[in-house]
Amino acid sequence: xxxxxxKTERLAGWNRPPVIESDGEGELLEVAMGxxxxxxxxxxxxxxxxxxxxxxxxxxxxxxxHRNHEQLGQSQSYLANMPYTDRLDYFCSLTNNxxxxxxxxxxxxxxxxxxxxxxxxxxxxLTRVQNHASTIGFLLQEMGASGTPxxxxxxxxxxxxxxxxxxxxxxxMCNYMRFGxxxxxxxxxxxxxxxxxxxxxPAFIDEFERFLMTNEILIARCQGIGVLRPDLAxxxxxxxxxxxxxGVNYDIRKxxxxxxxxxxxxxxxxxxxxxxxxxxxxxxxxxxxxxxxxKQALKELPTGPVMDPKAKIRNFRPKPGEVxxxxxxxxxxxxxxxxxxxxxxxxxxxIRPPSFINLTVLEDMCLGxxxxxxxxxxxxxxxxxxxxxx
Amino acid sequence: xxxxxxIKSAIEAAVPGATVSVVPNPAPTAQHSLxxxxxxxxxxxxxxxxxxxxxxDFLSNVTGVDWLDKEISEKVKVTRQVPKSVDGVxxxxxxxxxxxxxxxxxxxxxxxxxxYSVAKKHGPVVVRLRTANRTDQVELPSLxxxxxxxxxxxxEIFDLFGIVFTGHPDxxxxxxxxxxxxxxxxxxxxxxxxxxxxxxPHDEVLKxxxxxxxxxxxxxAIQ
Amino acid sequence: MAESLFGANRQMAxxxxxxxxxxxxxxxxxxxxxxxxxxxxxxxxxMQFGLACCAIEMIATTMARYDLARFGSxxxxxxxxxxxxxxxxxxxxxxxxPQVVRLYNQMAEPRYVIAMGACAISGGxxxxxxxxxxGIDRYIPVDVHIPGCPPRPEALIQAFMTLQKxxxxxxxxGEERPRHLDEQAPGEFPVPEFGEHDLDPxxxxxxxxxxxxxx
Numbered sequence: 001x002x003x004x005x006x007k008t009e010r011l012a013g014w015n016r017p018p019v020i021e022s023d024g025e026g027e028l029l030e031v032a033m034g035x036x037x038x039x040x041x042x043x044x045x046x047x048x049x050x051x052x053x054x055x056x057x058x059x060x061x062x063x064x065x066h067r068n069h070e071q072l073g074q075s076q077s078y079l080a081n082m083p084y085t086d087r088l089d090y091f092c093s094l095t096n097n098x099x100x101x102x103x104x105x106x107x108x109x110x111x112x113x114x115x116x117x118x119x120x121x122x123x124x125x126l127t128r129v130q131n132h133a134s135t136i137g138f139l140l141q142e143m144g145a146s147g148t149p150x151x152x153x154x155x156x157x158x159x160x161x162x163x164x165x166x167x168x169x170x171x172x173m174c175n176y177m178r179f180g181x182x183x184x185x186x187x188x189x190x191x192x193x194x195x196x197x198x199x200x201x202p203a204f205i206d207e208f209e210r211f212l213m214t215n216e217i218l219i220a221r222c223q224g225i226g227v228l229r230p231d232l233a234x235x236x237x238x239x240x241x242x243x244x245x246x247g248v249n250y251d252i253r254k255x256x257x258x259x260x261x262x263x264x265x266x267x268x269x270x271x272x273x274x275x276x277x278x279x280x281x282x283x284x285x286x287x288x289x290x291x292x293x294x295k296q297a298l299k300e301l302p303t304g305p306v307m308d309p310k311a312k313i314r315n316f317r318p319k320p321g322e323v324x325x326x327x328x329x330x331x332x333x334x335x336x337x338x339x340x341x342x343x344x345x346x347x348x349x350x351i352r353p354p355s356f357i358n359l360t361v362l363e364d365m366c367l368g369x370x371x372x373x374x375x376x377x378x379x380x381x382x383x384x385x386x387x388x389x390x
Numbered sequence: 391x392x393x394x395x396x397i398k399s400a401i402e403a404a405v406p407g408a409t410v411s412v413v414p415n416p417a418p419t420a421q422h423s424l425x426x427x428x429x430x431x432x433x434x435x436x437x438x439x440x441x442x443x444x445x446x447d448f449l450s451n452v453t454g455v456d457w458l459d460k461e462i463s464e465k466v467k468v469t470r471q472v473p474k475s476v477d478g479v480x481x482x483x484x485x486x487x488x489x490x491x492x493x494x495x496x497x498x499x500x501x502x503x504x505x506y507s508v509a510k511k512h513g514p515v516v517v518r519l520r521t522a523n524r525t526d527q528v529e530l531p532s533l534x535x536x537x538x539x540x541x542x543x544x545x546e547i548f549d550l551f552g553i554v555f556t557g558h559p560d561x562x563x564x565x566x567x568x569x570x571x572x573x574x575x576x577x578x579x580x581x582x583x584x585x586x587x588x589x590x591p592h593d594e595v596l597k598x599x600x601x602x603x604x605x606x607x608x609x610x611a612i613q
Numbered sequence: 614m615a616e617s618l619f620g621a622n623r624q625m626a627x628x629x630x631x632x633x634x635x636x637x638x639x640x641x642x643x644x645x646x647x648x649x650x651x652x653x654x655x656x657x658x659x660m661q662f663g664l665a666c667c668a669i670e671m672i673a674t675t676m677a678r679y680d681l682a683r684f685g686s687x688x689x690x691x692x693x694x695x696x697x698x699x700x701x702x703x704x705x706x707x708x709x710x711p712q713v714v715r716l717y718n719q720m721a722e723p724r725y726v727i728a729m730g731a732c733a734i735s736g737g738x739x740x741x742x743x744x745x746x747x748g749i750d751r752y753i754p755v756d757v758h759i760p761g762c763p764p765r766p767e768a769l770i771q772a773f774m775t776l777q778k779x780x781x782x783x784x785x786x787g788e789e790r791p792r793h794l795d796e797q798a799p800g801e802f803p804v805p806e807f808g809e810h811d812l813d814p815x816x817x818x819x820x821x822x823x824x825x826x827x828x
Binding site for chain 3: 565566567571574581582584587
Binding site for chain 3: 035036037038042043063064065066067068069071072075083084087090091150151154155157158171172173385386
């Protein structure tokens with residue numbers, strides 16, 4: 001047992017997926033699920049080898065949305081890359097912006113004023129709420145609930161997107177953070193509207209939970225399926241709600257102390273079993289914690305500038321060096337690795353995508369289960385193809 | 391957490407024959423990195439993961455970087471024996487001449503690993519591995535047997551940069567299609583000519599549009 | 614006989630006022646062309662085909678706030694055999710392009726394509742890309758283009774209405790009849806192959822020609 005309480009026994013060959021033998025009756029069927037598939041959150045393909053209904057082998061194939069984001073990043077200036085970070089994880093554009101702004105601020109040694117930090121936290125937590133609600137909605141749609149929970153989730157998402165639109169100008173591709181703060185200030189009218197929305201959120205989550213928590217089909221299809229062991233999760237670089245559902249207490253907001261998260265009291269929900277039900281419950285509980293952070297932040301929001309007055313916007317050339325900056329995005333650990341050589345463009349611009357790395361263990365989780373479970377397990381990983389392929 | 395020098399001495403103590411050096415990072419974050427040699431890389435990685443104090447069990451990020459060949463011209467003072475006629479007599483005289491010598495510093499491909507610890511909640515520790523050159527000696531040992539999260543990321547580096555990771559369980563292209571021949575993220579990659587229409591082309595785009603029109607006129611492209 | 618009723622000019626044989634009078638008496642007069650087009654445009658079933666960020670706005674358009682079902686697209690069919698409309702929402706990469714063309718070939722005529730978003734029209738913000746197809750109309754014919762990144766749900770609804778207007782104006786016979794009533798029109802479009810550096814061929818001259826650069 002290591003000091004964090006995680007069992008670290010090493011089984012033989014534990015860091016490769018186990019080999020499942022078929023029982024020898026009948027032929028093996030090779031199916032390509034995707035890239036056009038109703039339940040693969042985008043253009044994603046899984047080459048599955050089936051023995052009847054059981055999965056023997058699974059190989060994910062992606063690259064169908066590879067838009068050479070990193071090469072674009074290296075051919076443009078630092079600020080020109082900010083709208084492209086919106087398109088990475090296109091559900092959560094504001095947290096992508098924050099991760100990039102954080103990395104560049106570390107590289108250039110810039111300070112961020114307090115009001116900007118509070119606004120960043122408010123927007124990031126609103127993003128987290130709407131992302132988790134949409135994920136649960138999509139997961140239930142794949143279970144066969146054909147759109148109705150998704151409609152409830154999107155109803156709340158529309159309210160949050162209205163807030164984003166009135167503040168940043170766009171519903172989805174917000175492009176709001178800058179190096180040294182935020183682009184525009186939030187008016188008192190916007191803060192009132194936000195408070196109203198946040199006050200209505202607990203009722204929505206209660207309603208969502210009431211319909212789903214004791215639902216027989218959900219419990220039968222999710223409990224015990226797609227189990228991920230904590231030691232494998234840590235070794236495979238899994239992060240975010242998937243890691244915490246396996247019982248590992250690692251939330252970058254608490255570990256790295258970035259931004260002003262130290263000032264808020266919030267808990268980190270952990271799961272016991274690491275199955276789909278735990279991932280779903282961890283996301284529900286995280287939504288509640290996000291609401292409590294939002295209430296604290298809205299109460300304590302100070303006045304002041306939202307942009308560092310010493311920040312250089314034109315001809316921004318950070319000194320040579322490199323940095324790796326990361327935040328707790330709703331999907332996991334989103335990091336940016338930048339190498340600067342003193343020119344206006346980054347020399348190397350690398351995105352550490354949480355969804356791409358969370359897919360490493362897809363094969364391990366799906367082996368031995370039915371084809372119908374593969375769709376659910378894949379939905380519980382919560383990926384976005386824009387981030388996987390960049 | 392230990393500083394970079396302390397980690398270096400710990401590695402040298404634990405893994406005999408290891409080549410480790412510190413690469414300083416001038417940025418304010420001071421995330422200095424360790425450059426390790428490829429021969430003992432797997433043993434060093436195992437030590438970093440299993441050590442009680444470091445416990446770097448979480449490989450967060452693997453990045454590929456392409457450093458091009460650099461042409462360096464330096465002025466060198468050279469002393470030479472030159473035959474010269476002094477007062478009508480042929481003699482060998484020593485002369486000091488300044489010469490401009492050009493040499494090529496070979497570029498290399500690099501894999502940068504960012505390591506964190508979930509057990510101890512510290513990090514990052516940055517480890518670098520470099521290839522010998524960019525053309526034929528592009529092999530590096532794969533760290534996938536130590537940290538599973540390197541599996542897809544090393545495949546991506548193989549696809550986009552061309553570093554061949556020996557010991558990787560399944561090394562094939564991941565983002566581009568299998569028949570693709572180039573390594574697109576390299577700095578000297580030339581994009582294919584698939585005519586990008588611009589209403590007001592200038593500079594680079596205008597040059598490419600004119601080259602494309604010449605190709606069509608010569609019959610090498612359809613349109 | 615057929616020529617005079619469904620001729621090139623769509624003038625009805627019955628005067629407009631007479632039509633209204635008859636309508637008040639419960640007799641409904643129309644042309645077969647109008648009836649045929651009305652049936653087709655009021656029940657366009659899109660294919661559930663989301664590529665990237667625009668797909669999320671497409672999903673938001675089908676949700677309760679900007680309900681697209683009231684325009685006739687009641688269900689989004691996952692199978693191309695059962696769909697009329699393909700909304701290309703998102704960047705088409707070169708790796709995905711052969712699959713898009715294959716799916717288009719599998720759809721049954723009459724079929725329509727809406728290119729949603731800047732990426733589907735011309736490559737969008739990712740135009741300088743080795744893996745980005747600079748517009749899906751390089752391989753398949755597109756009926757409606759919607760600019761935007763991403764276009765708002767209202768823009769997608771307007772595109773839908775534009776498509777409905779286009780279908781309304783389609784003739785049944787004559788030179789301008791649509792592809793599905795014309796035996797000479799191509800039914801299948803060639804699927805590109807993966808080459809060593811690029812797709813092979815890089816574009817389909819039947820559907821896309823290089824615009825002239827006027828200097």
